[in-house]
Amino acid sequence: MWGGRFAEGPAAVMREINASIGFDKRLWRQDIAASKVHVAMLAAQGIVDQADADAIEEGLDRIADDYEADGVPEDASLEDIHMHVEARLAELIGPAAGRLHTARSRNDQVATDFRLWVRDAIDEAGAGIAALQRALVSRAAEHAGTVMPGFTHLQAAQPVTLGHHLMAYYEMLRRDRSRFADARARLNESPLGSAALAGTGFPVDREATALALGFDRPTANSLDAVSDRDFALDYLMSATQCALHLSRLAEELILWASQPFGFVQLSDAWSTGSSIMPQKRNPDAAELTRGHSGRILGAMASLCVTMKGLPLAYSKDMQDDKQPVFDAHDLLGLCLAAMTGMIESAAFQSERMRALAAAGHATATDLADWLVREAGVPFREAHHITGRAVKLADKAGVALWELTIDQLRSVDERIGPAVFDVLSPDASVKSRTSYGGTAPARVRERIAAARKELGISG
Structure with missing residues (x-):
C-alpha cells in the first residue's frame, strides 16, 4: 500500500497496533456505498472511463454480497476496511481497481463512512427511544389516576399519580430524541472530495456525491472535513444524556421492586434468581442498564480526551474514534430495548402505592x-x-x-x-x-x- 517509499515492511507489533480492521469492518456497507457513489461521479466527470467505472461498481457489488454472506475477512497487513475492499476489488477486476482511489484519500473516505454510520446509529437511537416512549405512554394511560407517593430527597413529599411519574420520563426521552435529531442535522454534510486535507485538483462534483449519499451539502473546508469528529462527539453526548435518563428510570424500578417499596413486580423475563437463595427475584436488567450508563459516559469521555489536543488535520490518534462510538451504540440499543420490555411487562402494585x-x-x-x-x-x-x-x-x-x-x-x-x-x-x-x-x-x-x-x- 505504501509503494516505494519504504524499503522494509512494518514490524509485527507495528502491524498490530496500526491495524483497525478488527473494529472498523463494521463500516463495510458505508464504505462500499460511498465508493460506488465516488466512482460514478468520477465517470460522470470524465476522470475515469465508464468501462472501468462499470467494472468497479460490479466488483463492489460482488464484495458486498460476499461480506453479507460470510462476513469481512481480517488481514492485519491491509490495516482497515478501506484497503480490504480495494485489495479484494483488485483480485476481482484487476488493475482497473486502482482507479477507484482517484481524487480521494483514506482521510476523507473514513470521515464519510463514519458519518454515514453515525447517521444510521442516530436513526436507530431515535427508533429505540420512540418505542420506549410508546410503552411509557401506554402504561401512563392505564395509571393516569393511580395515586402514589411523590418524593424529594427520597422522602414522601406530595401525592402524585403513577401516570404523571411515567410521563416525566417521556419528557426526558423527548429531549433525548431532539438532541439526536439536532446531531443528525449538524453531521449531514459530506467530506467526500476533501482528499487528504487540501482538496483535489481533479474536477470532482462534490455536490453530486453529497446528494447521492443523502447529505444536505458538501463540507465547506477540507481541513476541517477530514479532522472533524464533532459528529461522533455529538452522538456520544446525546447517547450519554439518554443513558443517564435510562439509569434514573432503572434505579426507580430497582427501588420500587424491593420489598420495602413493593410498588412493582418485574416479569420473570426481565429478572433473574439467586444461585443460593431460591426466593430471590433480582432486577438484573434494570441494574445492568444502570451500570451500562457509566460505560456510555466513559465512551464519551474517551473520545473527548482523544480529540482535545490534536492539531489539524488528520492524526492516527483518530483511529481510536470508532470503538467508543460502536460500544456506546451497542450498549444504548440494549438498554433501550431492555427498558422498553420492563415497562411493557411491569406489574404495578396500585394498592401498595396508594397506601403509602x-x-x-x-x-x-x-x-x-x-x-x-x-x-x-x-x-x-x-x-x-x-x-x-x-x-x-x-x-x-x-x-x-x-x-x-x-x-x-x-x-x-x-x-x-x-x-x-x-x-x-x-x-x-x-x-x-x-x-x-x-x-x-x-x-x-x-x-x-x-x-x-x-x-x-x-
Missing part, C-alpha cells in the same frame, strides 16, 4: 395552600400552622387528613370543613390542575398530546 401515598403527611402542602387560598393567610404563616397540624397528627398517630375538623380547628380556627376537599391523597392530586400538574385530567391531556407526537392513533 399519605405517608409522611404528604398532603401538608395542600393544607397550607388551602389556608392561603380560602382563608387569606400569608403562606409563611400557613406553613407554620400546617407544621403544628402535622405535629398534632403525629401525636395522635393518624394521617394529617384523618384528623377531625375539631382537631384541625384547635390548631387554627380559620380551618373549615372544606379543607377535606383537598386533604386526602386522592383529593390532593385531583386539585393539582395547573398546566403540567399531576391532576389525572391534566395527565390524560398530556398523554393525548404525546400520542399525537408519536403518531399513535386512538
Whole structure:
C-alpha cells in the first residue's frame, strides 16, 4: 500500500497496533456505498472511463454480497476496511481497481463512512427511544389516576399519580430524541472530495456525491472535513444524556421492586434468581442498564480526551474514534430495548402505592395552600400552622387528613370543613390542575398530546 517509499515492511507489533480492521469492518456497507457513489461521479466527470467505472461498481457489488454472506475477512497487513475492499476489488477486476482511489484519500473516505454510520446509529437511537416512549405512554394511560407517593430527597413529599411519574420520563426521552435529531442535522454534510486535507485538483462534483449519499451539502473546508469528529462527539453526548435518563428510570424500578417499596413486580423475563437463595427475584436488567450508563459516559469521555489536543488535520490518534462510538451504540440499543420490555411487562402494585401515598403527611402542602387560598393567610404563616397540624397528627398517630375538623380547628380556627376537599391523597392530586400538574385530567391531556407526537392513533 505504501509503494516505494519504504524499503522494509512494518514490524509485527507495528502491524498490530496500526491495524483497525478488527473494529472498523463494521463500516463495510458505508464504505462500499460511498465508493460506488465516488466512482460514478468520477465517470460522470470524465476522470475515469465508464468501462472501468462499470467494472468497479460490479466488483463492489460482488464484495458486498460476499461480506453479507460470510462476513469481512481480517488481514492485519491491509490495516482497515478501506484497503480490504480495494485489495479484494483488485483480485476481482484487476488493475482497473486502482482507479477507484482517484481524487480521494483514506482521510476523507473514513470521515464519510463514519458519518454515514453515525447517521444510521442516530436513526436507530431515535427508533429505540420512540418505542420506549410508546410503552411509557401506554402504561401512563392505564395509571393516569393511580395515586402514589411523590418524593424529594427520597422522602414522601406530595401525592402524585403513577401516570404523571411515567410521563416525566417521556419528557426526558423527548429531549433525548431532539438532541439526536439536532446531531443528525449538524453531521449531514459530506467530506467526500476533501482528499487528504487540501482538496483535489481533479474536477470532482462534490455536490453530486453529497446528494447521492443523502447529505444536505458538501463540507465547506477540507481541513476541517477530514479532522472533524464533532459528529461522533455529538452522538456520544446525546447517547450519554439518554443513558443517564435510562439509569434514573432503572434505579426507580430497582427501588420500587424491593420489598420495602413493593410498588412493582418485574416479569420473570426481565429478572433473574439467586444461585443460593431460591426466593430471590433480582432486577438484573434494570441494574445492568444502570451500570451500562457509566460505560456510555466513559465512551464519551474517551473520545473527548482523544480529540482535545490534536492539531489539524488528520492524526492516527483518530483511529481510536470508532470503538467508543460502536460500544456506546451497542450498549444504548440494549438498554433501550431492555427498558422498553420492563415497562411493557411491569406489574404495578396500585394498592401498595396508594397506601403509602399519605405517608409522611404528604398532603401538608395542600393544607397550607388551602389556608392561603380560602382563608387569606400569608403562606409563611400557613406553613407554620400546617407544621403544628402535622405535629398534632403525629401525636395522635393518624394521617394529617384523618384528623377531625375539631382537631384541625384547635390548631387554627380559620380551618373549615372544606379543607377535606383537598386533604386526602386522592383529593390532593385531583386539585393539582395547573398546566403540567399531576391532576389525572391534566395527565390524560398530556398523554393525548404525546400520542399525537408519536403518531399513535386512538
